[in-house]
Amino acid sequence: MNYSTSVLEIIGRTPMVKIGNGRADGGPLMLAKLEFFNPGGSIKDRMASHILQKAVKEGKLKKGDTVIDNSSGNTGVAMAMVASILGLKAIVTVPDKTSKEKVDLIRSYGAEVIVTPSDVDHEDPRGCYMTAINLAKEHGYFHMNQYHNQDNVMAHYLTTGPEIWQDTEGKVTHFVAGIGTGGTFSGTTRYLKEKKPSLLAVAVDPVGSIFAEYIKTRRVGHAEAYKIEGIGSDTVTEALHPQLVDDVITVKDGDAFETARELARREGISIGGSAGGAIWAARKVAEKLTKDDVVVVIIADSGTRYLSKCFNDIWMKEQGFLKETPEVL
Incomplete structure (x- = not known):
């Protein structure tokens, strides 16, 4: 019989699915790694x-x-x-x-x-x-100390990186992921760059977080409020290895939420706001790529955890992210 003795045994080996890259003229293959297939629902x-x-x-x-x-x-x-x-x-x-x-x-x-x-x-x-x-x-x-524990990084070096490498048959050229603790980005990127030094790794940070400025200048700025959950930080974390970052893209709350909503309605994939931000950034990267490139984007969790937030029209309007729709008489 084929079964697992614990849900711990079925963590990982999450699927990847092709998604729209935001271009009408071809461009790269974009693959979303769906981490909400994990038993706890996230990466x-x-x-x-x-x-x-x-x-x-x-x-x-x-x-x-x-x-x-x-x-x-x-x-x-x-x-x-x-x-x-x-x-x-x-x-x-x-x-x-x-x-x-x-x-x-x-x-x-x-x-x-x-x-x-x-x-x-x-x-x-x-x-x-x-x-x-x-x-x-x-x-x-x-x-558990997720911000600074190097075992956070190692978890992705041992699992997420190898899975992407195997499932793309080594053809991945770009890796895009949001950074919260930095563990997912650092561990996965380290593994992939060891396999393919030419791989370009792009970190995604919400506007208001300190990470983007720190990565670019090594200076710690002042954090401001943002609504995206799961990525961004108001402090430097040791789980983020900035030397592995080839580029960092900042995303606004509204762009992240709208991208998440659009993916659910157009491609039937329900994702959280942080994943919406990652896809928004990946599409920016895709603007300059060719059909020979393969972009892998981390989808950290599903939209079912945000039904009261970015998938709720009332909340979106209250936050100023969704304009009032005129009533048709």
Whole structure:
């Protein structure tokens, strides 16, 4: 009989599907790697599974222990799912801009969710990052530390990169991914560049995040508010290896959300806002490419986690991303 003994065994090996590249005159083959096929529904399953299983094997974690990390949602879901299988308790600190769908999903795995203000500085003890760190120190919890843990990077070096290389038969020429912690981008790019040094890796950052300026100048600017969840940052992370970035493209909230909505309605693929931003950026890259190029874009999660946000017309209008449609009499 063909079956798995745990959902941990079916993380990865996600499919790729051809999507429109935004051009009417041909251009490159564009492939979307659909990470919402992971059992926890996002690319973060790879990281959480790798980090927590490794910690158990090394004796750093045992059944009944508590793991904690900050998250915009997907890492929290993945950590809670993996923790439930390994017999661990999980606490997730999230910013208050996290969608209700993701908060409820985290709780469905039995994890505790602590909602924190999102309009505070990175080092503010009220924010999700410092709340997780302080609770870990105070109670001796295992801090997964997704921002700075090199095992985050390694999870994608060992899985995401090899999968893309194998499934494109080594023909991938461009890799495009949003950067949140930077782990997906860094691990995948490192593997692909080892296989093909000519590969061009493009990072995608929301307007308001500090990453784009840091990558270009190595200076840390001041972060501003943005609505896209899962990518961008108000601090430099060690999981991002900037020397691997060939180009960085900034995307506005509205462009990311509209691209996500358009893909669902035209190609039947429901994706989150961060993936919408990645596709928007990939189409910018595609403007200068030929039919011989192959662009792979990471689709971090699905639109089902944002039904109350970018797929909700009322929310989109309230945020100024969707214009009122005149009533036809």
